[in-house]
Amino acid sequence: MKLLKILLDKNHNFSILLAGIIALIIGVGVARFVFTSLLPLMLEDYLTITFAGVLASVNFAGYLSGSILAVFIKNINTKVILFRIGLILSILTTLVLATTTNDTLWLISRIIAGFGAAMVLVVGSALVMTKLNFEDKTKAMGIHFSGIGFSIAITDIISKISLNYGNTWQDTWFILVFFAIVFSLYPVYILSFDKKIKTTNTYYKFDTSxxxxxxxxxxxxxxxxxxxxxxxxxxxxxxxxxxxxxxxxxxxxxxxxxxxxxxxxxxxxxxxxxxxxxxxxxxxxxxxxxxxxxxxxxxxxxxxxxxxxxxxxxxxxxxxxxxxxxxxxxxxxxxxxxxxxxxxxxxxxxxxxxxxxxxxxxxxxxxxxxxxxxxxxxxxxxxxxxxxxxxxx
Structure with missing residues (x-):
């Protein structure tokens, strides 16, 4: 019961870090890195190496656009909304990979997935840093970013288990979607605020110096x-x-x-x-x-x-x-x-x-x-x- 209470406490450092790591597993692992894990099978069945490279490139272009946007978002309430949008986009774009082999839809989905990943990684990390209750948050943020390593390892393990049971790579994408839907509920709940936070937007001039x-x-x-x-x-x-x-x-x-x-x-x-x-x-x-x-x-x-x-x-x-x-x-x-x-x-x-x-x-x-x-x-x-x-x- 004590552990459950901690897990459901939006302001406990443990639950905040756990929610941040889970978010990275979904937004960075499911929406990005597991693509690398499944690439050899997709190359055998559907993708060419050239199209795989193009998909990777547009995915990072989407991430680039999202991460630049995120840098300039100062309002914390807006960040919460964008973070949740990022999780939703990460899930929906993965569903596209599970349900179609249309080249155009894959291109669009990878661009949007990149944008969603930026919302989860950049904006989500800002929410984690804001909510953590430490004087020096550097070490804690190091723990949070360990979620990138977890995102690779855990999504790779899920895909391996799926494939070992005889599922195809498309079946595996479906399983990853289900995993993401279930586990996304926790970071959505924890990385939020009980009421609107009053924030003062700070505007910076372009300082060439x-x-x-x-x-x-x-x-x-x-x-x-x-x-x-x-x-x-x-x-x-x-x-x-x-x-x-x-x-x-x-x-x-x-x-x-x-x-x-x-x-x-x-x-x-x-x-x-x-x-x-x-x-x-x-x-x-x-x-x-x-x-x-x-x-x-x-x-x-x-x-x-x-x-x-x-x-x-x-x-x-x-x-x-x-x-x-x-x-x-x-x-x-x-x-x-x-x-x-x-x-x-x-x-x-x-x-x-x-x-x-x-x-x-x-x-x-x-x-x-x-x-x-x-x-x-x-x-x-x-x-x-x-x-x-x-x-x-």
């Missing part, structure tokens, strides 16, 4: 990280399955990605606090670069599982690291700078799947797409090294 040479380099580096995130985030199971002797191991690698991502944000933020944000961003991007290249040089199962660990263990943390650093550099004017960072990252996300499918179709494997991705991440690392030497010493 924020865009110092260091900040401009940071924005470009975050663009390269957007590229570094997407290719494995879209194709990793199929990349692994395409390696000689590793057919069927793609799903296991993707599960490892999710598990690795659960605690990564907390660890990276603590390291940044101790050793400096720029130093730790560089280290994390170097680790990510190594993970990107492993499938191009080896078909050893253990090395490629490590590749999954390196990817899962860096991409969530890097978002937190860049955004946290951007907040510190914003001089109390976070909207403009975080909007610029978000846009830069989002453009990288949109571009990467498109060049990937061109290279995959031309060369017949994923190697050159991974080479180019690793090179772009290397450019970001190099820029940060230069920025550190020229502007931070």
């Amino acid at each position: 924020l865009f110092t040479p260091f900040v401009l380099i940071l924005i470009v580096a975050y663009f390269t990280e957007g590229i570094g995130f997407v290719v494995q985030g879209t194709f990793l199971p199929d990349i692994i399955n395409s390696l000689k002797g590793l057919e069927g191991f793609g799903g296991l690698t993707w599960l490892v990605v999710g598990i690795s991502g659960i605690f990564s944000c907390i660890i990276w933020m603590r390291l940044a606090h101790k050793y400096g944000s720029v130093n730790i961003i560089i280290v994390a991007m170097i680790i990510q670069l190594i993970g990107i290249l492993i499938p191009t040089i080896s078909s050893n199962i253990y090395l490629n599982l490590i590749s999954g660990v390196l990817y899962g263990g860096t991409f969530v943390g890097l978002v937190a690291l860049f955004m946290n650093l951007g907040g510190k550099l914003s001089k109390g004017n976070p909207v403009v700078l975080m909007g610029a960072l978000t846009t830069s990252y989002g453009i990288g996300q949109v571009i990467a799947p498109l060049y990937s499918v061109v290279l995959i179709e031309h060369f017949g494997n994923y190697n050159y797409a991974l080479y180019l991705t690793a090179f772009m991440v290397f450019i970001g690392i190099l820029l940060l090294f230069i920025a550190k030497k020229c502007f931070l010493n």
Whole structure:
């Protein structure tokens, strides 16, 4: 009874964090990342690699538009409404994938799913931060963002169980829709307020003085990280399955990605606090670069599982690291700078799947797409090294 009371208490920190994590599992897992999990089967039955890349690109375009909009929404009551809309869109767009193989409907649904995911991730995270009752919310928000890792792991486990019972990938989408409907009720209830909250909207002018040479380099580096995130985030199971002797191991690698991502944000933020944000961003991007290249040089199962660990263990943390650093550099004017960072990252996300499918179709494997991705991440690392030497010493 005591646990039930805590779970139903809208203002208890445990229930707020749990609701935030469940929301991420639906909005980011069901509406986005499980697509990667089911991709190998969909490629066998319906999708082409080119269309899969286009779907990934438009999904991130939808996410980009939603995340930019979210940055400028200040009214907390509006945020609650947009958060709920995001959950609904995440569910409805998944239902489209379960009920049709019409290309146009899939394109539209993936764009809308991306927008819905932004409402759940960006707006939902703002609600969690607002409701949490801690003096220092940094560690608690690290727990909240572990939901991204959970979103990959849990939706992948659900899809594996469904497929093991002989269901098709379309049946699996139906099961995920049912799961999302049931569990969405909890975050809708918890991440709300008993009465309208009076808020004062703060309007920020576009301050060009924020865009110092260091900040401009940071924005470009975050663009390269957007590229570094997407290719494995879209194709990793199929990349692994395409390696000689590793057919069927793609799903296991993707599960490892999710598990690795659960605690990564907390660890990276603590390291940044101790050793400096720029130093730790560089280290994390170097680790990510190594993970990107492993499938191009080896078909050893253990090395490629490590590749999954390196990817899962860096991409969530890097978002937190860049955004946290951007907040510190914003001089109390976070909207403009975080909007610029978000846009830069989002453009990288949109571009990467498109060049990937061109290279995959031309060369017949994923190697050159991974080479180019690793090179772009290397450019970001190099820029940060230069920025550190020229502007931070």
